[in-house]
Amino acid sequence: MKWSNKGHQYDELGNGFKNKKIIIYGAAATGQEFYEEIKFLNAVEAFVDRNKSVQESGCKGLPVISVSELAKRKDDVIVVITVLGYNGMMVHSQLMHLGFELGRNCFYYDTFVNYYLSIYALYACGITYFPSISFLLTTACNLNCKGCLNFTKQNKNRRHYELEDLKKNADAFFKHVDYVGKFHMSGGEPFYYPHYEELLEYIGSKYGMQVRDFYTATNGTVVPRESLVQALKKYDVFVEVDDYRETLPGKIMKNDEIIDILCKNGIRHSDRGAGYWINLDPENQDNSNLSEDDLGIWYDTCNNPFASIHNGKLYSCNYDDYAKEARLVAESALDYLDLTKDEVDKKVLLEFRQGFTDRGYTNFCKRCAGHEMTNQKHIPVAEQY
CATH class of the missing domain: 3.40.50.720 (NAD(P)-binding Rossmann-like Domain)
Structure with a gap:
């Protein structure tokens, strides 16, 4: 909008x-x-x-x-x-x-x-409330999935983000947001992140009262180390375990082992399967011929519910953030709010999180097939390149 x-x-x-x-x-x-x-x-x-x-x-x-x-x-x-x-x-x-x-x-x-x-x-x-936020820990992953929503194939600089940078990122977010429903720590493969437990301890101890639920997802191939398991348990993190066993060789998948560990430690979780994935298809989708008004309609119809915080910048569309990281699109100051500032108008922050922007769409809209509401490009789950 x-x-x-x-x-x-x-x-x-x-x-x-x-x-x-x-x-x-x-x-x-x-x-x-x-x-x-x-x-x-x-x-x-x-x-x-x-x-x-x-x-x-x-x-x-x-x-x-x-x-x-x-x-x-x-x-x-x-x-x-x-x-x-x-x-x-x-x-x-x-x-x-x-x-x-x-x-x-x-x-x-x-x-x-x-x-x-x-x-x-x-x-x-008088409370600034976000239903959810995506908090990216790493772009590193041990899989190379077609249609990866984090654009693993296209990202030539996959890496773990510095712990201190992520702490500053959390500080910037919670300075302006009083309460968030779902704080989703994502990747890449989050269980790969070497400082996950330290980061979770920092955010949980400092801002846990401002979070209803911590969430994370794993691709089901990485067994969490014991120190991470205890941190997940301490802060009652809900773990979504993706199930790719129908697509990937059985020896790669560790679902049963991971779920057994989660069950033994009383960690809430789901074994998440899917019939298909949507494909944002930035390599083939071309919306650049759309007018400004039509791009705005495309953005509104897409209605992606996920925002992200990265380097102190709030992105109204997390996929625009990920595409920028993968160098698929150029960054535009029109696509984010800078939360490192001391003062951010609360009403502007609310409106931005609800989908309002200065031009009504993001740079990535020109190369994106849209979220679930509009996307008919379905591909097999976790099919590898």
Whole structure:
């Protein structure tokens, strides 16, 4: 999206959030999960549930009110519907009859979390919140996958980043961002990074209270050393173990050994398989003939949800960052915000993370086939060059 009123894009919506607490409609599992996601805001006032026994017992230490009680509060709260499927649609219809308006003071859970939460956090609570950030440790990897989203083949200068530089990178990020949902330490192959445990100790001990979940991913070929295992355990890092066993020779893959270690140490993890990969295809995709407006539409339609922080610079698209590292595109000051500065306007930071930029697209848009929403170029998982 191209800025039309930089620093004030969300003022009308955000000002409507001011002085309004959140009421969660639904005290079942999804509602409780949502509460855990946003409790850092200290903004949830109550739950709504029709179950009288739940109303009597409360939920998460908060009152559970009836729909009739909620009807009296429509002008001073916002409601997030966590009831799923058809029942959620019925709740929405009921709230409309009570005078609530979708997108103003009534929201579906997934839409609120993925889009509105950052806006609410800043305008209602004064908190700069990012749903996620990609934090690159290394571009080194022992595989050479076609379609690698980190552009391993094209990157002729694969390397581990200096520990002190990564510490400064984290300092710059947390100086301006109060809370992040998912702090994703990525690569390359992260388990290759020789200073991983020292870096995790630094970030976890200094900024752990500003992170809901630490995440990392591994390609399933590198067994983590014991010191790294203990660091992952200490900071409750969720490990996504990619499963490439259908593509790569069995002797290369260490999934069973890695997962056994994670299980024995109580480390949360997933064994992540995939039917296919998307191919950003920078070697063949050519969008350079698109107009400025059409490139903006391409960027908006792509809607890549991942941002990255690198050398103190926040990139609205992590793939633009990776492409710059691989020398696929030239770096442009229009594609990042410099977080090494002492002062960064919080509203500008929010808007940039939400996808606003000065020109409405990045340099890499001219060579990218797009993220999952637009990309039809599918390739086999982890197929090697």
